Amino acid sequence: DAGVTQSPTHLIKTRGQQVTLRCSPKSGHDTVSWYQQALGQGPQFIFQYYEEEERQRGNFPDRFSGHQFPNYSSELNVNALLLGDSALYLCASSPGHAVSYEQYFGPGTRLTVT
């Protein structure tokens, strides 16, 4: 049983560009959450998708957007990249949208903005 997968593993972009990160949830999971983790910090909640809709959102600007597909996979899009967007982006899936479910994390995508 494949766990949560993310692509790409690493990415280097230039300021002002746009980036799309992808996530496939663990089999049987219908909820996907995205987190941003800066170096030396804990993960920061970006948003959560359930039933193809954004259900919860953290304190991130509209430059961060997402999408969930009918097969529950998800994309995170970041427009007009800033140097401060450099971070590890983590996708987590769960078998429901309630916060009482444990999150299964993917290995992350390391984004570097130059």
Added chain:
Amino acid sequence: SQQGEEDPQALSIQEGENATMNCSYKTSINNLQWYRQNSGRGLVHLILIRSNEREKHSGRLRVTLDTSKKSSSLLITASRAADTASYFCAVPQGGSEKLVFGKGTKLTVNP
């Protein structure tokens, strides 16, 4: 905003010793979760403890929760070099389904 805050920020011990990490939070919660992260990779869920539970065990892990003090502790007994990692507590942000993580405790277990 509500946040789990781990203490200490860093901990270095010898193999075989016990490691204790603490987490404090600010408002009422219905559960608290602990996660481990190895060297900048994805997080692994360790234990979820509900607000009506005081203690929970999983293998060499023991988690306690004191809702009156708004604190939790994670004890790793008989530590191994493979336990070297960062450990995070996570709590739901009040009234929402958002999980809020602390900055973590970086544990180093020396062989």
